[in-house]
Amino acid sequence: MDGLTEMLKGTLEGCVLEIIGSEETYGYAITRRLNELGFADVVEGTVYTILLRLEKNGLVQVTKRPSGQGPPRKFYALNDAGRAELATFWAKWEYITSRLDKLKEGG
Amino acid sequence: MDGLTEMLKGTLEGCVLEIIGSEETYGYAITRRLNELGFADVVEGTVYTILLRLEKNGLVQVTKRPSGQGPPRKFYALNDAGRAELATFWAKWEYITSRLDKLKEGG
DNA sequence: TTCGGTACTCAGTGCCACACAGTACCACTA
DNA sequence: TAGTGGTACTGTGTGGCACTGAGTACCGAA
Incomplete structure (x- = not known):
């Protein structure tokens, strides 16, 4: 699927938050x-x-660990602010999807 | 709901296309x-x-009509390219929502 | 020793929603 | 007849975000 860039604005960050939230992990x-x-x-x-950006905004806790197959990895975990941001993201997402559904069905 | 701006990127244009597609109408x-x-x-x-932008991209047909209660209105209707773009928009929207659902449910 | 996979950084670009100020037409009213 | 408020469109500028692309660096295997 092409040309998703604009529609991913704001969403991709939420996806990354969700991934980090479910498991401490690293960029690659x-x-x-x-x-x-x-x-x-x-x-x-x-x-x-x-x-x-997440780091700069204080939403994650960062830990550097050696990798064994390349340069050291920076592991990311959500802190309290990050968890709050993630909840806000899903709330916004649900809000927008509900509006779009309404619009699509001629509401 | 505040701070939706980023998540509306690309989506709002689709909403406008949908509204115009269901009925010839004007900006206000x-x-x-x-x-x-x-x-x-x-x-x-x-x-x-x-x-x-829609006009510039050739997705709409524009007709100016006197209003009776203010300046003349510019009425917008989708042309073929606009209808195609609208279909593409909904396809992208569905694609993204399906990925997000998958992510949310730990897929 | 070169290649490919892993892993992170950073400067720059383009697009989009949005803010904000301006123009203009009309009806009502005091 | 000046003022107000609702209707209606235009245009410039801003900031945020995904994305590009070039760079650095580590490692194992061919």
């Missing part, structure tokens, strides 16, 4: 996970900018 | 319709920039 693995999920065109660069 | 009325639907914070300026 998050990218693979997103690709697996069907966000096939998402590349490392995109995910890393999101991760740096 | 589209804004009211969006407000009614729950997009409470969407203002005229936002809708007009979308309409100008």
